[in-house]
Amino acid sequence: MKIGQVAETTGTTTKTLRFYEAEGLLPPAGRTASGYRDYSEDIVGRIAFIHRGQAAGLTLAQIRQILKIRELGQTPCSHVRDLLGQRLTELDAQITELLALRETISQLSAQAAEPEPEACPADEVCRYL
Amino acid sequence: MKIGQVAETTGTTTKTLRFYEAEGLLPPAGRTASGYRDYSEDIVGRIAFIHRGQAAGLTLAQIRQILKIRELGQTPCSHVRDLLGQRLTELDAQITELLALRETISQLSAQAAEPEPEACPADEVCRYL
DNA sequence: ATGAACCTTCCAGTACAGTGGAAGGTCAAG
DNA sequence: CTTGACCTTCCACTGTACTGGAAGGTTCAT
Missing domain, CATH: 1.10.1660.10 (Multidrug-efflux Transporter Regulator; Chain: A; Domain 2)
Incomplete structure (x- = not known):
């Protein structure tokens, strides 16, 4: 081949x-x-x-x-077991973090959706962040 | 300063x-x-x-x-709105993906926890993956 | 006047998993 | 015999957000 x-x-x-x-x-x-x-x-x-x-x-x-x-x-069995367990822990942490971030963004996004575009203060970069 | x-x-x-x-x-x-x-x-x-x-x-x-x-x-308002919305979509996709991965790993991990270390076939790399 | 603690620039490297491209060799068909 | 499709190596680059270190200049206290 x-x-x-x-x-x-x-x-x-x-x-x-x-x-x-x-x-x-x-x-x-x-x-x-x-x-x-x-x-x-x-x-x-x-x-x-x-x-x-x-x-x-x-x-x-x-x-x-x-x-x-x-x-x-x-046989790499026990090593694989360790790796999988470790990966599971990492994944849980990552998911928790992303869910928190999702919450933050979701709130910011909801605020940004309110139709008051003129209310942006000139001295700030952006009132949504 | x-x-x-x-x-x-x-x-x-x-x-x-x-x-x-x-x-x-x-x-x-x-x-x-x-x-x-x-x-x-x-x-x-x-x-x-x-x-x-x-x-x-x-x-x-x-x-x-x-x-x-x-x-x-x-005023970057509408741009920020777009970015936040986009980010929210990305986050949802990412979270969904990670949850699916978590499920996969969780199952593999459960299989790997079963105490049959000798059952590993010699011709495969690892029966857990 | 000298030493420590700061500042400057510039180059290179980190982790991750490849991808792009140049320069050249090989194989099979027409 | 030449064309096109394949193969080889090697070097450099992608994106992300910095970080490390060398070589040298400045500021301030003692």
Whole structure:
């Protein structure tokens, strides 16, 4: 399989595949006599795993960690459990923050909707903020 | 007022103030004979405005837009209304997305909590993802 | 007069996940 | 034999909001 085909079947780009390889997320690809990358079929599963990790909100650095552990022949289970738990905590914090922000903006927006455009004081930048 | 004092009263750093000036968020400061920045008192209000804009989740680019409109002598009211409305829409989308992600992670996490560490198949990277 | 504490400019780097483009090599079809 | 589609490397850039540090000038107290 050459790189364009892998890109197509996995829904990425050749650029991204080379980037992943350079970043250590994919093993160095085999090469043809002329230097073209020559992938075996199982690269597809690995890329799919990366995508699932991303869909779970993990960073490429975290995904790389999991992959490295697996490469060392160990089962990354407990590490993954930790990462998922951590991610859950982060998500909750993030959601709470966004909801608070939504409240703030919502109120500002409601004030800004009142039709008194002339009331803007000249010495302030904007009475809505 | 010199830069250190402005930084202190506004809760920023001198670095940030110079950065804001370079980015066009603050007008070029006056200078003393020896080249030190010499601010008038009203800079404090302007910086506070920038902070309120940030607290509302606006980017520096958006805040700069509002400031520019105001500098042209116009009232930026309708623009601010648009920005706030837009921001509200974005926030809602973002919150929805995060809640969905939370659901996904929550399920994965629950699966990963089950005590079957040996069940990990050797040919997959991790059965939890 | 000297040392600390301030100020100046400019360049470079941070994190994140890629993307863009130049310069050149390779492969298959017509 | 040449054209077009593909592949290679390498370097630089995107956006966001700063931050770090070097090299040098100024101000003030002792």
